[in-house]
Amino acid sequence: MLPTSDDLQVIYGPNAAERVAKSSVLVVGAGGVGCELLKNLATAGFLRITVIDLDTIDVSNLNRQFLFRRQHVGKSKAIEAANAISKFAPDAQIRPMMANVRDNTFDVTFFRQFTLVCNALDNLEARRHVNRMCLAADVPLIESGSTGYNGQASVIAKGVECYDCVQRLPQKTYAVCTIRSTPDKPVHCIVWAKYLFDLLFGPDDDANVLKDLDLNRSPTPAQPKQNGEAQHTASAENGHSEPLDKHQNGQSPVPDSANGKHFEEQKQTDPRKRLRYSSDDTAHIFAERVAHRVFVADIEAQRAMEDLWRQRSPPILFDVTSAAKKEPVSLEKVDLLSQSVWDADHSAAVFMAVLRDIINHRVSEIGSLTFDKDDNHAMLFVAAAANLRANAYGVPLQSPFATKGIAGNIVHAIATTNAMVGGIIVLEALKIATSDGKIDKCVTTFVSQAPRGSRVKTILCPEMLTKPNPKCFVCSNGQPHVSVDLDQFTLKQFREYVLKKKLSMKEPEVYVANNILYETYHDLDEDDVEMYQSNCNKTLAKLNVENGTQLTISDFKQNLKCTIHISHTENLLLDKPIQERFVLDGNVPVPTPQADSNDHDSAEDVDADEVVEVGEERQIADGVADKSAERLGPGAREINSRERAQPDGEVANAHVPSKDRERDAGTKRPLEESNAREESQKKKARS
């Protein structure tokens, strides 16, 4: 069929069709929203489209990513989407790129070639990156997202609010103690099981909160104060007790508590051995060692920390090896989408079977596996291990279907919402393309689940674009404020956790006054490289960063430069993993090292209470509960309850590889929080 020249002219005026046809559009993401968006661009008469997506097609995409067919499973989304569009719009030039939009190839010059850019992304990091690239290239960006029945699309350009103007909800985390010692909800057990999987089969990672299990140290309670006080004796159940060295760095073994009568695997288990597989293990010995150490020895050690069990019941020991023998399972027959809850015995059987199966079939991958919800071994392991953990702690057991949803941070995604979001994106694209790139007619449109408003009810609701946040460090010279313990945080940690992870920078350079702490030129001479490497391992204090220091940060990849104000707070957030021991533009917990750090009403806790209404852990996990968070800057918190109901982001539609994506979605992130209210109630109860 002919393009839509008459149609566009009737609506958008003379030459509209030519303008649209000449426009060059970049689509980032060919997932759920991306497929709809590409189709709508083509039906609306756009002829020059570039689509970037690194992902490949999965069966679970086919219920909404309608450009793909069963035979395309495993193939590139970008390429198959381009092929499908070309079939019904043969005159359109679709250029697919199977790549990560954060790659260096996609620099400012690349972005400048486009009339406009449309984001159909699923993760915060890529969204923020494209936002910065489009601002640097001065190309209008249409940003979008969908979750369940809710969706939205908005326009970003110079002069209006950018994606970074709104601080996205921080990654919610659990105290290490909750995961390590006192889980009371299924999600705690699932997060724990994912850590355990990575601990056993992933790269060595000292930040893994279960690291002590592998190294065979005593468990590290998250409440340091209790460290020296807890009486570490083995469970009376075994009629055997042994004092335990409580120093965190001690080499004391897990209490050798099993006396051989109850736990036969004891004979085969050397408690001093690392938990991870070694080449002299058989699959059987390995599986029994893991089962014993994790569900017996460690539980005994936990039980021994009596302080923990004054307000709650201690965990129970469970002989997984014996339970597994009651009803052996065949892994091929286990249905991971089943909504029936596995009982403890079945979980034990799956747990032992999957451990053996990984050793028997994937031994060469050990050390490189990380949890991936689409890896059946990983999912079987987590479903079984989480249930055994839940069983020990009296937490309700889950079906593998439910566990997969939580473990994979799966965002509900449906075709109809994506269709509407894809539609509103292209309406904005048409306005931009037919008015020489101007955005003065553009709006933000929300798709909601139910009609809103009193007199006139709307279910698709437009809003004016808003002004930039003057405190935004990306578009408005805002100067973020970071509180951190300068004696503990190294430059490397600062770059990784604050600049890259929290602020989504790509290759940040760090300067203090006229002194370069870190730079990234590729033609640095060796001395410089060496110096920066050595700087990385020094604490910020050693690099003369003090309370009140202003760091200059620049990231040439994102064309970004800003000043960050540093405050020093001793022993900040010690209950959190090291990655999170800083506060960005928030209320710093009062530095009282004597207090139980769990009782601090930290900025994140406050946020947690506020987002409870959203009730969607997945939004939080994705960091995409759009516009639902505070403005940058202390005291400038603005919560718009309506906006809060507008989540964003479809996880399944990434341009990033699935592993990275799941990481964005919280997989690898320590201890994400699902239900802030319960957590805060627990805290209140504790205090």
Added chain:
Amino acid sequence: MAMPFVGKEQQFVYAVRGLDPNRVSKAPLLPIRLLPPGNLQPKALFLNHKTSTMPAQEDRPDGQPPVTAPRELTGEEAALYDRQIRLWGLEAQRKLASSSVLLAGDVCSLTAQELAKNVLLAGVMRLGLVEYDDKYKKAPRSFLGDSVPAIVQSLKEMNPLVNVQVIEKPCLEVVKQFSVVCAIGMSRKEELLMTEACRAAEVPFLAGRVAGVIGWVFLDLGDEYSYQKSESNVSGPHDSASVSMKTASYCSYKAALDANWGRETARSAFGWHVAYTLQEFASRHSRLPSADETDVKLMTELYAELSESKKSKRTNTKLIERVANTASAILGPVCAIVGGMWGREVIKIVSGKGEPLNNLFFFNAETSAGSVERVGPPG
């Protein structure tokens, strides 16, 4: 007639359709007498009073609405529909998998293609297509194809689990074989015949159209429509027994057309004024207004006349002018948005989960507002 066994699952199907199983099984069948007065007869409707393609339903001696008990999903379905099952739950997906949706009217339009795609992806059991007239303006770049056979082929490829059928020799009786009927871009005469058949068979009826920058969907789900109140979408699948059933009453399409216009306020979207006037124009002129002065004038005059006869307190002639000026255009994204909302409502209806809009959705691409109005007297 022996009382048919009505199991728990079947009860649900009745409930979705607003039927009391006991009442239905006892009630005498309503004769379908829809023959319109001579010249009003749409030719496609009455070529043949027998349906041609659905033996399973045709075989039913009691003439009951087709009831297919929800069944367990296969492993293939569970994997394919995983993400949406996580949103609306397993029960809703089972009900979808036993439902039938009829699309009638301009089934080659982009709006119909969007709707067909959305319903098909959701995983209904059966999707029926009836083309009422093949002289519609063809959509540019129809993504499923330019003809009914091409569209059917695309749909079958898109979701091989759905039975896509073309009803070649349609009659109004066919509506009884579907869980819900959608009339897309039909003339008002055809709409009225179809809504009457749907009311008689107690089948939910939705009618709508996209024209230029605007589009709408009208919903008539009967006097007593039962649905499961949608829980927050966090909860995921849960036991249907623990969920409360609600009922809602919908005004019939005919009553809505007959009623005087409501008290629009300055901020109203005037969706019903636009929909009514445009359908009236199409009835009188057998076409949509084209973007020339004559038709714009005809439309505004018609609007003035209707406003008068419908005792409208407030009017929006500017909007009508704009609609007249743009109605001939087809804009893909508008079709996607209206087809998306329409699909969402159909899925709610056949899955029994969620409160459908009551009773007019109207979208205006120039404001990006999608409004919900209640038109006509309370049902």
